[in-house]
Amino acid sequence: MKVLIVSDTHGKHRSLDRALEEAGEFDMFIHLGDVEGGEEYINAVIDCEKHMVRGNNDFFSELPQEEEFYIGKYRVFITHGHNYYVSLDTECLREEGRSRNVDIVMFGHTHRPFLEQSDGVTLLNPGSISYPRQEGRKGSYMIMEIDDKGKIKYRECYLE
Template sequence: MKIGVIGDTHRNYKYIDKAIQYLKECELILHTGDNFQDSNYIHKVTGIDTVGIKGNCDFENVEDEIVFDVKGYRIFLCHGHKYDIKYSLKTIKRKALESNVDIVIFGHSHIPVNYKEDDILFLNPGSVALPRGNSSRQFIIMNIDSKVDIQNIIL
């Protein structure tokens, strides 16, 4: 299954539209928050099921984190601000262990992460709108079958 992972888009439609050219090939799109309305826009333009959560810049009455299963993998999707991810992955790792997940997907820092520890894959797609930490405008295409393959797409 091909999954697009994008977040911290902050209503920058110029770069969201560039990302959509790649996301159109996906079967599912995950949005890590900031701005939640962008997940609705992506769904409207692509017609692809899009799951978005609330970030620290969002005020909609929607979930700020969810756990779900895809192809035998348990995924935790959140924005990350409630887990202090700008400073350490320690708190979000504890949540991952408590939730018995295989993959943690988060945003907030605008810095891409692809890190595996204790059989948990931690992913941050970075930001197509406002990249930080010397990173480029980017997002992730994740292929899940018998294994997980991650491709960072740089705009």
Template sequence: MKLLIVSDSHGDRAILEQLVAQFSGQIDGWFHCGDSELPADDPLWQTFHVVGGNMDFDPQYPKKLLIPMGNQRIFLTHGHRYQIKLDLTALALAAKQEKATMVFFGHSHELGLAQNDGTLFLNPGSVSQPRGEFAKLGGTFAIVSVSGQQCQVDFHTRDGQIVSELTTTFTMGDIK
């Protein structure tokens, strides 16, 4: 199972179209963690699971989603609702309540990956307006690959190139 996670595209619809064209037929689940600044009825959302961010003012956007895929329970949200710029405590509590195995979120524009109490927490960074240590990459998204007992997270630049030094692999036994 392959999952593509993107966030904080801030009106850059072209990059989302590019990702769909580049990875079509290779991805089992598409996720946008908010701040697209596109209408909630945009045709792209027929491909992506999407939530609203603090810059998405269309009230039709859900605040959070819980998506079962394979053996995973994926919690999708925008991090501003859980104060992720402080720490992951509020988000971890919400994930635990939802019995999530994976949490995908945005907001900070900084890519990040953590594991807490058997749950994978992933912020793909901003594909259009990156910040922080990896801003020099020019925008990022992530692909999570689950195969048997292995879960691999690859961060990619806007043009789809893997940032190999950021690749992380977990044993599924570590992710409950």
């Protein structure tokens, strides 16, 4: 299974289109907030299972604030992250993941890619494809792949 994970597109469809083209075929799409009105566009151009949450800039969105679901055998919690103070530290969000007994916590908000695995919980942030803040300032997204044996591999990707 191949999962495309994005965040903080801020209504910039050109950046999203580039990520979709670069990623190739995938089985699931996850958007971690700050869609800024792009829900209809995403629903029109992506034809697979989708999970999207609202971010701090999605003022009038009807997207859920958080969601929990399974990807294969892995329990996943997605949130934009601003309510867990991720701009300061990820410990509050890690604790939330532990309390929910999830394997993977995905968040956005910081516009910086992040991947950390400890204490049985994986925290990941794909960064932003529209307004990156990490060194080099290239738009970023993540690909998560689960092989036939259930092993996960994560890949940070940068727009060319």
